Amino acid sequence: MSLLTIENLTIGIPRGSAAPLAIVENASLWLQPGEMLGLIGESGSGKTMLCRSLIGTLRRRGAAILSGRITLAGTDLAHTDERAWRDIRGRRVGYVPQSALAGPNPVMTIGAQLREAILQGTPGADVPARARELLDLVQIRRPELVLAQYPHQLSGGMRQRVMIACAIAGTPELLVADEPTTGLDVTVQAGIMQLLRDIRARLGTAIILVSHDLALVDDVCDRILVMHAGACVEAVPAHAAPRHPYTIALNRSRIELAEPGTPLVTIAGQPPSVGAWPPGCRFAARCDIAQPDCRLGPHPPMRGEAHANACLHPERAA
Amino acid sequence: MAMPERSSPDVEQARSRLLKKVTARLARAAAVSFWVMVIAFGLIRLAPGDPVLARLGAEAAPEAIDRLRHALRLDVDPATQFVEYTWGMLHGRLGTSIETQRDVATIIAESLPVTLGIIAVTLAMALVVAVPLALAIATSRRPWVPYLFRATTSVMLAIPAFFTALVGLIVFGLHWQIAPIIGYEPGFPANLRFLWLPALVICTHLVPVLSRVLHASLVQTRGEEFVETGIIRGVSRLRFTWFYLLKPSLAPSIVLLSYMVGVMIGSTVIIETIFSLPGIGRSLVGAVINRDYPLVQGIVLVFGLFVVAVSLAGDLLANWLDPRVGAT
Ligand SMILES: Nc1ncnc2c1ncn2[C@@H]1O[C@H](COP(=O)(O)OP(=O)(O)OP(=O)(O)O)[C@@H](O)[C@H]1O
Numbered sequence: 001m002s003l004l005t006i007e008n009l010t011i012g013i014p015r016g017s018a019a020p021l022a023i024v025e026n027a028s029l030w031l032q033p034g035e036m037l038g039l040i041g042e043s044g045s046g047k048t049m050l051c052r053s054l055i056g057t058l059r060r061r062g063a064a065i066l067s068g069r070i071t072l073a074g075t076d077l078a079h080t081d082e083r084a085w086r087d088i089r090g091r092r093v094g095y096v097p098q099s100a101l102a103g104p105n106p107v108m109t110i111g112a113q114l115r116e117a118i119l120q121g122t123p124g125a126d127v128p129a130r131a132r133e134l135l136d137l138v139q140i141r142r143p144e145l146v147l148a149q150y151p152h153q154l155s156g157g158m159r160q161r162v163m164i165a166c167a168i169a170g171t172p173e174l175l176v177a178d179e180p181t182t183g184l185d186v187t188v189q190a191g192i193m194q195l196l197r198d199i200r201a202r203l204g205t206a207i208i209l210v211s212h213d214l215a216l217v218d219d220v221c222d223r224i225l226v227m228h229a230g231a232c233v234e235a236v237p238a239h240a241a242p243r244h245p246y247t248i249a250l251n252r253s254r255i256e257l258a259e260p261g262t263p264l265v266t267i268a269g270q271p272p273s274v275g276a277w278p279p280g281c282r283f284a285a286r287c288d289i290a291q292p293d294c295r296l297g298p299h300p301p302m303r304g305e306a307h308a309n310a311c312l313h314p315e316r317a318a
Numbered sequence: 319m320a321m322p323e324r325s326s327p328d329v330e331q332a333r334s335r336l337l338k339k340v341t342a343r344l345a346r347a348a349a350v351s352f353w354v355m356v357i358a359f360g361l362i363r364l365a366p367g368d369p370v371l372a373r374l375g376a377e378a379a380p381e382a383i384d385r386l387r388h389a390l391r392l393d394v395d396p397a398t399q400f401v402e403y404t405w406g407m408l409h410g411r412l413g414t415s416i417e418t419q420r421d422v423a424t425i426i427a428e429s430l431p432v433t434l435g436i437i438a439v440t441l442a443m444a445l446v447v448a449v450p451l452a453l454a455i456a457t458s459r460r461p462w463v464p465y466l467f468r469a470t471t472s473v474m475l476a477i478p479a480f481f482t483a484l485v486g487l488i489v490f491g492l493h494w495q496i497a498p499i500i501g502y503e504p505g506f507p508a509n510l511r512f513l514w515l516p517a518l519v520i521c522t523h524l525v526p527v528l529s530r531v532l533h534a535s536l537v538q539t540r541g542e543e544f545v546e547t548g549i550i551r552g553v554s555r556l557r558f559t560w561f562y563l564l565k566p567s568l569a570p571s572i573v574l575l576s577y578m579v580g581v582m583i584g585s586t587v588i589i590e591t592i593f594s595l596p597g598i599g600r601s602l603v604g605a606v607i608n609r610d611y612p613l614v615q616g617i618v619l620v621f622g623l624f625v626v627a628v629s630l631a632g633d634l635l636a637n638w639l640d641p642r643v644g645a646t
């Protein structure tokens with residue numbers, strides 16, 4: 001049985017009497033306990049919005065779940081009220097917000113923030129002991145020093161380790177990490193990725209790892225979910241050959257694949273922006289193999305179990 | 319935080335850095351005060367007229383004028399006068415008022431508390447109104463609220479303070495008679511009866527400026543990613559408001575406020591005149607009219623020291639609330 005299932009989830013901004021503005025439409029995914037899922041897509045494709053629906057912070061961004069279901073080990077997360085969220089946040093779902101630099105509260109010491117996270121995750125815990133244990137888990141040496149420091153006194157990598165320590169303070173079943181390595185050096189990035197794998201191995205935490213970087217996600221995750229303009233287009237097992245034209249294009253544009261001397265392959269055009277989605281497949285304007293039927297009806301849903309694909313013409317893709 | 323904060327080398331280092339900063343600021347304050355002194359000394363002497371003529375009148379006998387000029391040691395060259403003045407200052411002597419023959423320090427000690435009282439009451443009023451107002455508007459979900467706020471504050475800023483003061487006097491002082499229109503009684507809380515209306519008048523400009531700046535910072539903070547972590551950690555409403563909204567937003571407002579308070583000591587002269595309050599601003603006006611050199615110099619020096627002290631206090635407070643401020 002899967003730990004998390006999202007079915008046909010639509011997230012949007014309610015606009016009074018006008019139709020709501022959809023930001024994520026009919027998203028579906030599932031996640032096994034202890035599984036690591038990579039979530040990728042261009043900027044604005046709705047990754048962060050999807051993550052926020054898992055931690056219950058859509059409302060403060062003016063957004064809401066318009067339809068669909070989210071189930072976390074039997075608990076309905078789509079119809080959870082603020083009270084119930086309090087028992088879920090930190091305890092069942094851990095969250096590392098986007099950007100290492102802006103993640104921690106700049107006016108609180110690391111110790112004070114970790115304390116809040118510990119008290120939320122495990123009420124009544126022995127805070128100093130648990131803080132030390134968590135910092136040890138995220139491989140921070142000299143914990144006394146770090147606890148007394150403010151975020152701006154730490155390097156980006158250290159900040160992200162602290163954020164991860166806060167997120168796993170309540171040993172959640174699911175950890176959502178929104179672009180935990182964007183803006184960090186490549187070597188620091190590798191360290192954070194290794195840390196996430198360690199946490200998964202030691203605590204059995206399922207992880208959703210959001211990234212822009214297909215290669216990185218392909219390396220560390222079990223499966224990859226690809227989003228484009230608010231829709232899920234492909235869920236592909238790691239190291240498997242992609243089948244959706246968008247993923248194929250993303251894969252081609254990977255820098256390390258570029259032959260020396262040949263121009264870097266990029267994906268032509270921009271994804272349609274929120275509020276201006278055309279009918280049919282939203283990738284059609286950028287797709288080499290688009291057919292007339294691609295531009296009709298609703299966005300094609302993903303089909304398939306182990307390797308799901310939303311392309312209507314997978315046999316033509318290469 | 320229950321965790322022991324052992325003082326590590328880095329924490330020590332941060333402390334010594336702060337100490338160095340404060341020392342540097344104090345040294346700067348001393349330099350600024352010296353220049354303020356030089357300028358006050360020079361400017362009042364550059365102005366046409368002199369204290370002897372102001373006292374004796376233009377038709378006085380030349381011998382009388384010479385005698386007084388000699389008695390006041392105004393017949394020696396300005397450089398010597400300045401050295402003597404500085405020497406006296408170093409020994410804590412601000413000199414004697416030419417006009418009233420009273421000790422300058424005493425005059426300042428009498429009138430400064432009135433002005434500080436106006437500033438303190440104004441500050442308290444402005445904070446009590448502006449902070450909750452900015453918070454309420456920044457957290458409101460109704461889209462028309464910020465528009466109404468901006469429109470109202472613009473209108474308030476467009477009305478000149480002296481006009482508001484006169485209207486306030488007519489309405490509260492003459493019509494409803496809930497504010498005294500003249501006189502003053504020193505000492506807290508008796509002075510509050512005389513200070514609330516002047517403070518309210520200054521607040522009609524201070525509150526719009528302060529609440530706008532704070533509102534802008536709050537709106538920026540509200541959108542930051544770290545605010546999400548406060549929600550996720552389920553912190554109490556009060557804790558959330560302080561640690562996740564206000565505290566990260568206050569620094570710009572405090573720096574602005576310390577600047578405005580510094581300026582206020584000079585600009586209260588209009589308010590003091592309209593409300594007939596015996597503050598230091600009014601003393602300065604009288605001293606300038608009479609070319610009362612020692613008194614003018616003493617008061618201008620106090621202004622300078624006040625501005626320097628308030629800006630130092632503002633910086634330290636901003637730094638304490640938001641450690642990012644001092645880091646760069
Ligand atoms: N309150 C809002 N009103 C209108 N549009 C919004 C609102 N909030 C978010 N959006 C839009 O929703 C889209 C999805 O945003 P989201 O932050 O989920 O993207 P993302 O995939 O996480 O991008 P990035 O990689 O840049 O983080 C964006 O185009 C954004 O402009």
Ligand code: SF4
Binds near residue numbers: 244245282291294300
């Ligand atoms: S559905 Fe059509 S337009 Fe969309 S990716 Fe497949 S072929 Fe291209």
Ligand SMILES: [Mg+2]
Binds near residue numbers: 048049
């Ligand atoms: Mg994002």
